[in-house]
Each structure stands twice: as structure tokens, then as C-alpha cells.
Amino acid sequence: MSATLSCHGLSKRYGDVVAVRDVGFSIAPGEAYGLLGPNGAGKTTTISMLVGLLRPDSGGVTVGGVDLGREPLRAKAKIGYVPQEIALYPELTGRENLRFFGRLFGLPRKQLAGRVAEVLELVGLTDRADGKLDTYSGGMKRRINIGAALLHRPEILILDEPTVGVDPQSRKAILDGVEHLVAEGMALLYTSHYMEEVERVCDRVAIIDHGQIVAEGTRQELVAMVGSADKIELVLDGDVDAAFAKLRTVEGVLEAARTGDSSVRLLAEGGRYLLPALITAVEGYATVTATEVIEPDLEATFLHLTGSTLRD
Numbered sequence: 001m002s003a004t005l006s007c008h009g010l011s012k013r014y015g016d017v018v019a020v021r022d023v024g025f026s027i028a029p030g031e032a033y034g035l036l037g038p039n040g041a042g043k044t045t046t047i048s049m050l051v052g053l054l055r056p057d058s059g060g061v062t063v064g065g066v067d068l069g070r071e072p073l074r075a076k077a078k079i080g081y082v083p084q085e086i087a088l089y090p091e092l093t094g095r096e097n098l099r100f101f102g103r104l105f106g107l108p109r110k111q112l113a114g115r116v117a118e119v120l121e122l123v124g125l126t127d128r129a130d131g132k133l134d135t136y137s138g139g140m141k142r143r144i145n146i147g148a149a150l151l152h153r154p155e156i157l158i159l160d161e162p163t164v165g166v167d168p169q170s171r172k173a174i175l176d177g178v179e180h181l182v183a184e185g186m187a188l189l190y191t192s193h194y195m196e197e198v199e200r201v202c203d204r205v206a207i208i209d210h211g212q213i214v215a216e217g218t219r220q221e222l223v224a225m226v227g228s229a230d231k232i233e234l235v236l237d238g239d240v241d242a243a244f245a246k247l248r249t250v251e252g253v254l255e256a257a258r259t260g261d262s263s264v265r266l267l268a269e270g271g272r273y274l275l276p277a278l279i280t281a282v283e284g285y286a287t288v289t290a291t292e293v294i295e296p297d298l299e300a301t302f303l304h305l306t307g308s309t310l311r312d
């Protein structure tokens with residue numbers, strides 16, 4: 001199946017700053033693709049080129065088979081783009097704001113009311129649709145933004161950090177709504193510096209740092225880059241020295257370290273399945289009073305690849 005969105009060799013420089021360097025990827029219909037990177041990594045610049053707001057210094061973009069550079073209007077009609085900030089009319093209601101955007105997109109007048117109602121349902125704001133925008137929370141306004149981007153039934157939805165500064169209820173509504181759209185077959189490009197959102201929503205992830213994609217793959221593929229061993233933390237009561245000596249000999253344990261008077265940390269393959277063997281190994285010397293198994297995650301991968309954490 002041909003890609004809904006593909007880009008190749010995208011680069012953009014601001015004076016001496018190379019904001020994006022040779023970025024390329026493609027997103028299939030119904031696929032949720034994540035761009036994960038810290039602030040300043042180049043996510044917004046990349047997206048601005050994908051949606052035709054910024055002309056790349058090099059490279060190209062195709063949307064639903066249409067070349068964005070050659071036929072910008074046709075290509076843009078296939079995109080629903082939600083920037084971090086969008087101007088809404090505070091004195092209009094949510095429904096009126098959406099009607100306004102619907103007319104801008106050229107939706108036929110007959111379909112407008114029905115489509116606006118559908119979109120309000122999708123973003124979970126039917127109940128509040130007739131309240132004025134200036135009575136909405138930041139998260140509710142963000143949901144209206146997302147709704148506005150969906151009115152013309154785009155083939156791909158592009159969200160730039162949609163949950164930044166959003167209350168927990170709206171965050172949940174946004175993530176649920178996005179998952180629903182993807183399940184129905186819409187392609188998605190989702191940028192965030194929140195690891196857990198990308199892990200939840202996206203089928204495939206590109207890790208972007210200093211304007212470049214440093215790795216791309218499914219969550220499992222990316223996590224496998226840092227190795228498959230789990231960390232196991234054990235708290236022991238009894239003869240901890242003797243128990244520690246025993247634990248080091250258990251098959252599957254790759255490394256062992258004392259992390260306190262009564263705690264040890266092990267690195268092991270298949271961590272949680274090893275727990276019974278570990279508990280048996282220390283019998284007669286100590287009892288295990290607490291366990292924690294930490295499986296490798298995207299955070300660990302990010303640290304491994306970029307040498308920094310995602311948090312600001």
C-alpha cells in the first residue's frame with residue numbers, strides 16, 4: 001500500500017543553526033507515527049515543512065501521492081494540522097468556531113452542521129459545544145483545535161505536542177480520540193516529548209535529536225537497541241552478604257551489585273520469570289521482602305542514543 005505521507009532529505013537552516021538535517025520517513029494509512037525529541041530538536045520545523053508552512057532548503061514531501069511542492073493546495077487538502085497554538089474566537093461558542101473553520105475549508109453549507117456535530121462528538125465536547133470559548137479550559141480549546149483540523153476529513157492528522165499545558169481530563173480525551181481515529185484508519189503524525197504518550201499512541205517512532213533522526217522503529221525495535229536485559233531490585237532481610245553471593249550464581253543473572261545494606265540490583269534476562277529462582281536461591285540465608293522489575297523502555301533507549309534525558 002502506498003504511503004499516506006512521505007518525506008525525504010528534508011533540511012532547514014536558520015542562519016548558522018541547522019534546525020533539521022536530512023530527515024525522511026513515511027507513514028502508511030492507519031499508522032500512528034511518533035516524532036520524539038526534546039525541546040529544540042527540530043520537531044516543529046519538520047512539521048512546518050510537511051504541512052507547507054515552511055519551504056525546505058532541500059528534500060520533498062508527498063501526501064496521498066501528491067507532491068506538496070508541485071501541487072500545494074491538493075496536497076494540503078489531505079492534511080489536518082493542529083499547531084501548538086491556533087487563534088480561536090473567544091466570544092464565539094465551540095460550535096460556532098468549528099462552523100467558521102468549516103466554511104474556511106469550503107465545506108458545503110448543507111453538510112456543515114452535521115459534520116460539526118460529528119467532530120464535537122469525536123473530541124468529546126458535545127455537552128459544552130454551546131458555551132463561549134472564553135469559558136473553556138486550555139485543554140478544551142486544544143480539543144476544538146483538533147476538531148477544526150478534522151472537519152474536512154483529512155487522510156492524515158498532524159499533531160504538534162497536543163497535550164502540552166492541558167488538564168488531565170482533556171489529555172485523556174485527546175489521547176482516546178486520537179486512538180479512535182487511528183483505529184478507524186486515519187494516519188497520524190504525533191510529536192511529543194512525553195515518552196509515555198508516544199509509547200501509548202504510536203506504532204512506530206522516530207527519535208529526533210539536534211535536527212536529525214537518530215533511530216526509527218517500533219517500540220520493541222528501539223528498546224532492543226539498549227539490550228533486552230531487565231533490572232531487578234531486591235530488598236532482603238537476613239544475612240544479606242551470603243544471600244548476595246548466592247544470587248550472583250543464579251543462571252540468567254548477568255550482573256549483580258549491592259545498592260544498600262539490605263538491597264541488591266541484578267541485571268538479568270527475562271527478569272520477572274527469574275524471580276522464583278532468586279527467592280529460592282537465598283532460602284536459608286535471607287528472605288526477600290520487596291521486588292521490583294524494571295524492563296527497558298523508550299526512555300532508556302533515548303538516553304542510550306542521545307546521551308541526554310527527554311525532560312527539560
Ligand SMILES: Nc1ncnc2c1ncn2[C@@H]1O[C@H](COP(=O)(O)OP(=O)(O)OP(=O)(O)O)[C@@H](O)[C@H]1O
Pocket residue numbers: 014017018019037038039040041042043044045046161
Ligand atoms: N524562526 C527561527 N529562527 C531561528 N532559529 C529557529 C527558528 N525556529 C526554530 N529555530 C531553531 O531551530 C531548532 C529547532 O527548533 P524547533 O522549534 O523545530 O524544535 P522543536 O523540537 O519543535 O522544539 P519545541 O518543542 O521547543 O518547539 C532550535 O534550535 C530552534 O532554536
